[in-house]
Amino acid sequence: MSTSTAIMNTYARLPVEFSRGQGIWLYDQHNKAYLDALSGIAVCGLGHAHPAVTEAICRQAGQLLHTSNLYHISSQQRLAERLCAISGMDNVFFCNSGAEANEAAIKMARLFGHKKGIDIPNILVFDHAFHGRTLATLSASGNRKIQAGFEPLTKGFVRAPYDDLAAVETIAKNNPNIVAVLVEPVQGEGGVHIASAAFLDGLRRLCDEHDWLLMLDEVQTGNGRTGQYFAFQHHDWLPDVLSTAKGLGNGIPVGATFAHGKAAGLFGPGNHGSTFGGNPFATSVALATVTTLVDDGVVANAAQMGDYLLKGLQQRLGDKPFVRQIRGHGLMLGIELNRDCGELVGKALEQGLLINVTAGSVIRLLPPLIISTDEADQLLDGIDRLLSDFS
Ligand code: PLP
Numbered sequence: 001m002s003t004s005t006a007i008m009n010t011y012a013r014l015p016v017e018f019s020r021g022q023g024i025w026l027y028d029q030h031n032k033a034y035l036d037a038l039s040g041i042a043v044c045g046l047g048h049a050h051p052a053v054t055e056a057i058c059r060q061a062g063q064l065l066h067t068s069n070l071y072h073i074s075s076q077q078r079l080a081e082r083l084c085a086i087s088g089m090d091n092v093f094f095c096n097s098g099a100e101a102n103e104a105a106i107k108m109a110r111l112f113g114h115k116k117g118i119d120i121p122n123i124l125v126f127d128h129a130f131h132g133r134t135l136a137t138l139s140a141s142g143n144r145k146i147q148a149g150f151e152p153l154t155k156g157f158v159r160a161p162y163d164d165l166a167a168v169e170t171i172a173k174n175n176p177n178i179v180a181v182l183v184e185p186v187q188g189e190g191g192v193h194i195a196s197a198a199f200l201d202g203l204r205r206l207c208d209e210h211d212w213l214l215m216l217d218e219v220q221t222g223n224g225r226t227g228q229y230f231a232f233q234h235h236d237w238l239p240d241v242l243s244t245a246k247g248l249g250n251g252i253p254v255g256a257t258f259a260h261g262k263a264a265g266l267f268g269p270g271n272h273g274s275t276f277g278g279n280p281f282a283t284s285v286a287l288a289t290v291t292t293l294v295d296d297g298v299v300a301n302a303a304q305m306g307d308y309l310l311k312g313l314q315q316r317l318g319d320k321p322f323v324r325q326i327r328g329h330g331l332m333l334g335i336e337l338n339r340d341c342g343e344l345v346g347k348a349l350e351q352g353l354l355i356n357v358t359a360g361s362v363i364r365l366l367p368p369l370i371i372s373t374d375e376a377d378q379l380l381d382g383i384d385r386l387l388s389d390f391s
Contacts, residue, residue: 021048024368037367038354042220045247047368056288065281076278079287089258094278098219099132101243101255105215108266113179121179126162128190165202180213185231188220191359192334204237215241223247224293227303227330250289254282302369306330312380333365353382
């Protein structure tokens with residue numbers, strides 16, 4: 001199976017094409033079933049062909065796809081109100097992807113800085129972070145591989161080690177130009193590293209003390225993935241800015257940047273925009289997705305099944321000499337091995353299991369949030385089989 005040369009060569013693709021999906025299962029052209037433990041990289045939280053999503057798509061496609069943000073869009077307003085009610089944030093800007101949602105956050109931080117009289121506003125970001133592939137977001141990311149060749153990078157980012165509050169405190173003392181912190185509650189692409197509660201609580205405190213914006217990148221952790229609608233809801237405070245995308249539309253491209261308190265009035269007419277952002281189609285499908293995630297107990301299921309899978313992985317793999325650490329926050333799970341293990345992705349595919357390996361040696365599992373106990377057992381069996389001859 002080869003990819004047409006008419007497609008730019010930006011992805012190393014696996015030798016499979018899926019023709020349909022149902023729940024947590026994908027089927028190839030020969031009708032072979034694959035347990036999808038990746039959800040299109042944390043997108044299809046409701047799995048594949050969920051009836052509520054299909055219904056919203058069909059209804060809205062027959063009614064109206066796109067108008068423009070020059071006009072009122074009632075589904076956009078309903079989605080905004082529902083998400084603000086769920087999160088406690090004040091308002092939201094809709095776009096089409098995670099990188100765009102972070103671009104809006106970065107622009108808000110700069111506006112905030114300029115309003116305070118800081119001419120060269122800096123944003124504090126972290127080692128191993130991933131915020132996207134646009135020029136500003138790859139500059140904010142902490143991974144040389146995605147930056148190399150695209151210099152000059154966007155200026156205005158200062159970097160600290162992740163989960164190291166003392167380092168942030170030192171930077172705070174020495175850099176008067178910092179206006180915001182941009183951080184992932186769990187670094188997904190960076191290897192499923194979970195920030196400690198003390199780190200995130202400490203960042204909130206430091207942001208208050210220094211009048212910085214706390215900006216959470218919840219592109220991957222949002223929309224139920226960690227067992228709360230947003231990962232910050234495991235804490236008792238609100239961020240000032242929050243970006244999300246991925247699971248918000250269950251496969252329809254949609255992203256969002258939320259603001260609260262002093263950040264909520266930063267953007268005015270003409271400051272930001274998007275032709276497609278928040279259009280009737282995307283927001284109707286996202287509204288059906290969000291409603292189902294919350295009202296049908298899917299987020300609660302993610303919390304329960306996340307615990308179940310983490311315990312199961314620890315029981316089955318905890319004492320294997322080649323397993324360094326097993327980490328999990330809801331249905332964001334990582335198994336760190338003692339050496340690079342990219343070859344496991346192809347092996348898993350052969351046995352009908354879709355996984356991902358990130359940061360070289362971390363098996364990343366991001367199953368649909370609707371996964372049942374029986375399916376979780378099948379996933380555990382699959383991982384067991386996959387690692388049975390790994391040494
Ligand atoms: N931020 C985080 C935390 C992500 O995980 C990703 C994608 O993996 C992005 C931003 C970029 O999102 P997108 O690919 O939709 O631009």
